[in-house]
Amino acid sequence: MKFLVFGLVCLGLALAEEPFHYDGYKVYQIVPRTEEEAYYLKALTEEPGFDFWAYPRALNATVTVMVPPDVQVGFENDLEAKNMHFEVLINDVESTIRDEDTRQRMSRSAARGSVSFTYYMRYNEIVSYLTTIADTYPSIARLIVIGHSYEGRAIVALRISRGTGSNRPEILVDAGIHAREWIAPPVALYLINQLVENTANAYLSQDVDWVIIPSLNPDGYEYTHTNTRLWRKTRTPNTLCYGVDPNRNFDYYWMVAGASSSQCSEIYAGPRAFSESETQALRDYLHANSQRIKLYLTFHSYGNYLLYPWGYTSALPANNEELYALGVRVNDAIRAVAGTTYSIGTSTNLLYAAAGGSDDYAKGAAGVELAYCIELPGGGNVGFNPPATSIWPIVQETWEGIKAYHDYIRDKYA
Ligand SMILES: [Zn+2]
Known part of the structure; x- marks a missing residue:
């Protein structure tokens, strides 16, 4: 078989300023x-x-x-x-993207500095919300910049803590490492919203600290809004095609399985491990705080999977039983809301081998014993992305799962 689509793949490069259409x-x-x-x-x-x-x-x-x-x-x-x-x-993928765009415009309503779960917020709106939260609740929330993207955008995190003392367990959460997986950032934003702004949830940051990074790949994310809706990678220019799959770029058994050395591939692992400033930023944060971080959650879409390491091998981690049992608790909590269920297991055994992922790195290289890659629900018969009307139900049910994670970390470490 012969498929001559190479030129098409790189069209986005030649017409970088023009939106790409999926007609x-x-x-x-x-x-x-x-x-x-x-x-x-x-x-x-x-x-x-x-x-x-x-x-x-x-x-x-x-x-x-x-x-x-x-x-x-x-x-x-x-x-x-x-x-x-x-x-x-x-x-016709283009028509689903047009429908999504229409819904986005109709429901775009948030005032500057506030959060919305009726449309997918842009990077600047996300940063503005985090800044407002840090300004409004200085004793609870602090804005951290963990690094910058290739195009110079700040990779922002919010640290949330109501406790004192230096030896508190921390839960690290990120979203948006894959640009097109739009449902992930709202889950992180809802977490911030509930932990800080809903006083009924104050207990959740009493004994446990949270660091939440809602947009780990902001260049790619903005590019999905302005140019190519289904862009997945970073926006680093390479000789043939733009971008590296950041979730194949971490230096833990880099390139051993499920990653590509071809620049134009969606799973291009990069010219070398940690070639991307976005992955470097997370790496540096992980190592600087590895003593405190007891749980790492990275949000992706789609498919309803609670995945844990390893992604590079089918061998099970030493604490497989604990990882699985905690996954079951989380799944039970999510399912209780509206019946949504997740499959639980290691990435390799449940899906396929894919080396160089952030969860493998957090566990294998930074020593975070509990790490999960959570593949959120998709959009049913519209495919990849849930319509904006699905943001609310998804963030609310996922929040119940995150609370189950918190309870476990508090009981075990605090
Ligand atoms: Zn992903």
């Missing part, structure tokens, strides 16, 4: 039934242009892939020749 892009769902079918789909993950929203991972597990118009006929012919059944989940 005619389709999203397919395929369930591999045999090893041969799974192998065919796995081979496609190396083809530029094929954007996997759910990677091939096991027989009978649904694969979701976005395909540009110029290779759809060849792709469908291949599938039919192999007798592989497929369904079209989205017939």
Whole structure:
């Protein structure tokens, strides 16, 4: 098979100032039934242009892939020749993005410095909210800049603490390392909102400190708002294509599995480990505070998974039982709200091997015993991103899970 979409992939580079449109892009769902079918789909993950929203991972597990118009006929012919059944989940990605954009405009209402969960806030609005919180509640919340993005945006964090003493356990939370996963930052913002502004939750920062980074990849995030909605990586220019997958860029068994050395790949691990200033910022924060950090949570989307290390190997971590049992508690708390359930397990065993992730690094290199990568719910039949109307239910149910994490950390360490 031959797919000549290389030029398309890099179009975003040539037309960096023009918004990218997804006219005619389709999203397919395929369930591999045999090893041969799974192998065919796995081979496609190396083809530029094929954007996997759910990677091939096991027989009978649904694969979701976005395909540009110029290779759809060849792709469908291949599938039919192999007798592989497929369904079209989205017939025209551009129309779903236009709908999302319309809803965004309609519900954009937050006053400067406030938070909203009816639309996806821009980076400047997020920073403005964190600044306002730090100014309004100086005895509880403090703004920290942990580093800067390639384009010079501050990577901001909010430290929340109502206690005293230096030996308090800390929970570190980040969101938005993958730019297009828009539902992740609101989860972090809701956490800030509830921990600081809702006095009924004051007990949650009495014995435990929180550091929350709502937008770890702000260049990529802004680019998804202004140019290419489904951009995933950072915005570092490389010779052929822009960006590195920051969640393949951490220096813990870097590049050993599930990462690409091809610049234009969505899972490009970078020219070297920690090539990106965004991953360096998190690395430095982790090491400077590794004695205190008892739990690390990194929010992604989508798929309803509570994943924990390892991502580089199928071997289980020494504290697998504890990680699994805590995942069950969190899942129970989330499910009690509206029935949403998550699958729990190691990244490699539940999904697929992917080395260089931040959770592997936090646990393996920075010594944070409890680390989770949380894949939030997706958008159902609109695919990757939940509509803005889904932000509220998702942040509220996830909050219950985060409280379960807190209770465990408090009981164990405080
Ligand atoms: Zn992600």
